[in-house]
Amino acid sequence: MIQAKELTEKLEMFACMQCGKCSAGCPESGKSGLNIRRIIRELTVSPLCELKQTDPLWDCTSCSACTLRCPRGLQPHELIIGLRGALIETGEIPVTARDSLEAVFKHGNPWGRAKQKREEWTEGLAIKNLSDSQAEILYYVCCAAAYDPRVQNVARSLAGIFNESGSDFGILGIEESCCGSETRRMGEAGLFEMIVEDNMKLFNSRGVKHIVATSPHCFDALKNKYNAEAITVQHYTQYVAGLLDGGKLSLTKNLDKIVAYHDPCYLGKQNDIYDEPREILKAIPGINYLEFDRRREKSLCCEGGGGRMWLEGTNTGERLAETRVKDAAEMGVDIIATACPFCLLTLEDAVKITGFEEKILIKDISELIVEAL
């Protein structure tokens, strides 16, 4: 039994008029058991809910399309986070979610990799470490970019771009710990609070004033959930667009490719950053830039958010990343560019599954910049 009265009241769910705009825009509606409108209805009628059929709660990708579309200004995606939180306190959560949360607690990253290996991606690169040097910018790497062999190339590309532009930046090295974005979205409020406290202590001790993040997930959490008013937080596409504007970076090599940009939900829908990634891509000489039909506010979710990197979901239909790749194939796209480690990984899987591996490349914008330098 979950008592959701406090939660529904706090989130003002009684203002819901059951218009269904949320569920109509939800990427999981129809392909999983998740029906956000119905959940709201059930909880406002009877807040003491059995929620026996809780599995669909773990289908939510926390994309926040529901929140963006709600005419009453409600935040249905936060209701899901709150309900997950209630499940977390009962201890009965999917095993893979449990393991990733325990790994965040124990190792500071959701994959349970060793802390000591966190700066392995820097091998052969000269990058300042804020534990013994000072720098204007903290480059916040992200667990995925630090450990995942595919995403490590994004971190290496960004370090190269920062160096090329003469940016004064440093990293936290093995002291960097998970930002807690997905921890919060999975409902582990207590752990998130602890992460924020530890990270803020570290940022303050290192004199951090300006953070540039690889991942929209870290960016979103650091910017919106850390109450760190004194720190400027940017996603790297914002920072790099500024470098291009200021003439600190020039893209000269021709990249004779057809490129379409996939908007990450945490960057676009949740933080209104749609233009900077496009500006960067259009600044690359030779690129034939195309837009997906489903773009910007209507961008198709890759299903990597909300903890879904560690949750299979009840998911019966086709993975949305596969739909995305098929759309790109129809458009004749050579490269799907994105700006998020999770999108990169889910799309890359999808390219393999759909058999377009030879035809379509999945690239992070940072990698394309490096090719054009």
Added chain:
Amino acid sequence: MDIIVCVKRVPDTNEADIQISGNFINTKGLPFDVNEWDKYAVEEAVRLKEKYGGTVTAITIGDSESDDALRRAFATGADAAVRVSDDIFNGSDAVASAKILAGAISDIKHDLVLFGAQASDDGYGATGQAAAAILGLPYASLVIKLEADNGKIRATRELEAGMNEVVELPLPALLTIQSGINEPRYISIMGIRKASSKEIKVLSAGEISVNTAEIGNNSGTKTEKLFLPPVLKQTEFLTGSVDEIAVKLAQILKDKGGTF
């Protein structure tokens, strides 16, 4: 049913650069956790309590850092926790640890005592069995399923080659729990915080029934040498086209006596 469950706090050496000084591993900088098998034992104890009623008491040996393992037991649903702690315990082997734990267990009312089947650090897999012998309790090891029935316990044991064995034991009894017997619940940070106000009873060597001449540095076994085995270079990356790789791989399997 009153259940006692023994837990141990262990370092996680996964991917770690192990530093050995003398006969000890330098654990500084290593993350610690509750021994994996003990998590299953605690979960099983709490599930039995939830089903049959009674109490769960968690016991550990160690200094105050081991309180974490007990708090997690509380957060899972344990009712009481005991930490036996004394400098004289240092250097205890599996049997000496069993003597210490048996000393603490014998003073607490119990129908069932659960241990993890082994600990991930020392890996003896002997403490539970030794404790059963000392306490004079019937025991079963590597238990993967448990049912209580009329003052008896029916335990399914995991044998080799995928075989299982069902044994029946009169209570009180001692069981060592194999991983996979259940899915341990998630222990939230909020849950641990709530548990931190619960009392942990700390007992020294003088407060339990144990012969100090048989434990710690007087243990039966002594570590003579601790070392990392030499690394054998056996990894080979095959390159070439898929066909070439397949031919090379087939040759290697043949040469090394693989199945063909």
